[in-house]
Amino acid sequence: DIQMTQSPSSLSASVGDRVTITCQANQDISKSLNWYQQKPGKAPRLLISGASILETGVPSRFSGSGSGTDFTFSISSLQPEDIATYYCQLYDNFPTFGQGTRLEIK
């Protein structure tokens, strides 16, 4: 089975900051990685698929990059409404979610 390591587990940043979250797979998964946002008490929302494809309606301050084993999710300028937990998810033989990154405002 392919294992995912997502880091950090939590992050505190100020409004306007650039925020970066990483996911690392222990095998080459090409670009088979998605990113989700989950606000408290809500269902997750797909933000980015195929490592870097922004879903329709998602603000352009969100971005994703990477391929192979190392992936990055970024928010270029943190907004108050971005407070959430973010998950990466790979798909190989079956889907696997990362452990999540809880993002807070400093």
Add this chain to the structure above:
Amino acid sequence: QITLNESGPTLVKPTQTVTLTCTFSGFSLNTHGVGVGWIRQPPGKALEWLTLIFWDDHKRYSPSLESRLAITKDTSKNQVVLTMSNMDPVDTATYYCTRYRIVSSSTEKFDHWGQGSLVTVSS
């Protein structure tokens, strides 16, 4: 507009079998590349994928839970049913129904989610 709604019991006893139903609209499970999946989330913990069923009735299960899970579809009713046997308190979680799309050989995604259904396992 695509919607998915989970329904089922909110409280089950240990060792019981739980049946959850996902009723969806706005898409067809007869469409090539489309699937419906179940994902759960224990309180305060991460998301865990459970199972998927596809337009061609192909099914995938989490290896760690496969012996306890069964997924079926009724395309005439736009419903997918999950059964999970031998429930334990550690199975207490919010269970989400999701649409899954295979867009290309390199892109697959859970692109629409239900609001989730909390199932508590307690005697």
